[in-house]
Amino acid sequence: xxxxxxxxxxxxxxxxxxxxxxxxxxxxxxxxxxxxxxxxxxxxxxxxxxxxxxxxxxxxxxxxxxxxxxxxxxxxxxxxxxxxxxxxxxxxxxxxxxxxxxxxxxxxxxxxxxxxxxxxxxxxxxxxxxxxxxxxxxxxxxxxxxxxxxxxxxxxxxxx
Amino acid sequence: xxxxxxxxxxxxxxxxxxxxxxxxxxxxxxxxxxxxxxxxxxxxxxxxxxxxxxxxxxxxxxxxxxxxxxxxxxxxxxxxxxxxxxxxxxxxxxxxxxxxxxxxxxxxxxxxxxxxxxxxxxxxxxxxxxxxxxxxxxxxxxxxxxxxxxxxxxxxxxxxxxxxxxxxxxxxxxxxxxxxxxxxxxxxxxxxxxxxxxxxxxxxxxxx
Numbered sequence: 348x349x350x351x352x353x354x355x356x357x358x359x360x361x362x363x364x365x366x367x368x369x370x371x372x373x374x375x376x377x378x379x380x381x382x383x384x385x386x387x388x389x390x391x392x393x394x395x396x397x398x399x400x401x402x403x404x405x406x407x408x409x410x411x412x413x414x415x416x417x418x419x420x421x422x423x424x425x426x427x428x429x430x431x432x433x434x435x436x437x438x439x440x441x442x443x444x445x446x447x448x449x450x451x452x453x454x455x456x457x458x459x460x461x462x463x464x465x466x467x468x469x470x471x472x473x474x475x476x477x478x479x480x481x482x483x484x485x486x487x488x489x490x491x492x493x494x495x496x497x498x499x500x501x502x503x504x505x506x507x
Numbered sequence: 508x509x510x511x512x513x514x515x516x517x518x519x520x521x522x523x524x525x526x527x528x529x530x531x532x533x534x535x536x537x538x539x540x541x542x543x544x545x546x547x548x549x550x551x552x553x554x555x556x557x558x559x560x561x562x563x564x565x566x567x568x569x570x571x572x573x574x575x576x577x578x579x580x581x582x583x584x585x586x587x588x589x590x591x592x593x594x595x596x597x598x599x600x601x602x603x604x605x606x607x608x609x610x611x612x613x614x615x616x617x618x619x620x621x622x623x624x625x626x627x628x629x630x631x632x633x634x635x636x637x638x639x640x641x642x643x644x645x646x647x648x649x650x651x652x653x654x655x656x657x658x659x660x661x662x663x664x665x666x667x668x669x670x671x672x673x674x675x676x677x678x679x680x681x682x683x684x685x686x687x688x689x690x691x692x693x694x695x696x697x698x699x700x701x702x703x704x705x706x707x708x709x710x711x712x713x714x715x
Contacts, residue, residue: 396590401631406586435666437587442693443660444588444677464591465695471586504594 393500407469420491430473550687561642571686582620598698
């Protein structure tokens with residue numbers, strides 16, 4: 348239920364009339380890290396699901412915290428290992444799982460948005476050289492203002 | 508003794524008696540009921556529709572007979588729900604490894620994507636999660652009859668560069684040894700919950 352609300356909130360945020368581009372103070376010289384500066388977005392708990400070698404796609408999960416004063420709007424993701432990545436959300440209704448493309452996902456100031464199994468996820472498609480079965484995958488979230496939040500996600504299975 | 512105190516004392520006594528009764532019944536070996544699965548009041552036989560398992564062998568209702576089976580609907584172009592379900596079931600299956608072979612559940616993923624999931628493709632995918640898991644490929648024309656028996660739904664929606672995704676019921680279905688859909692595990696699923704309920708089903712079965 349919580350997930351549904353989250354995804355709906357994300358959908359609504361996506362439908363809202365274009366808010367002015369977030370005015371988060373960009374770091375002077377952006378270092379290639381997930382945490383560009385104090386007060387910048389924080390990515391944690393990232394992982395990519397280990398799938399059979401024959402799989403054509405997999406899913407990436409993470410938490411995004413926005414400690415800044417303006418909303419953080421995620422509009423996509425990139426990786427050197429995949430030609431196409433989309434933000435998707437799985438919504439459950441009446442026991443039926445429906446996966447849908449999310450145009451954008453907004454992280455409100457002070458909030459954390461969780462990408463997790465059965466909810467929001469990064470759909471990693473068109474692997475350039477197969478999907479790695481181990482190690483870690485370099486990824487970056489693309490923000491509405493053009494910034495990239497880089498992070499590394501280990502490949503594995505969740506501890507259930 | 509005031510009237511209120513008398514009622515309170517009577518209530519306490521009644522509750523104690525009920526608790527003692529329940530405890531005694533449990534000690535007497537009354538089998539526990541499943542906690543996660545919803546048991547169907549009328550089990551539904553699996554219809555005789557042609558299908559192939561992931562090795563290309565014919566797979567029909569007879570292949571469900573004699574074993575408990577956890578069956579679910581999925582497809583291999585599903586990056587989120589289906590691998591998560593397979594992973595949970597793989598853990599559940601390992602939690603039941605101590606059972607005799609005839610009581611260890613069979614696990615079958617029935618593809619709702621006949622356009623892309625050939626038996627060969629299922630073979631590349633399903634056994635990755637557990638070597639004994641089986642995939643079932645059914646031609647599009649027979650899927651409605653099969654899913655209806657399970658009470659499952661599926662629908663195709665455009666998505667991403669794969670042209671489409673498949674919306675599908677994410678519940679797990681327990682098929683009994685007579686090849687009848689006997690119970691449904693609604694989402695969310697945990698390996699521990701599924702394994703514990705399967706033990707309860709087996710105990711219930713042997714107590715009859």
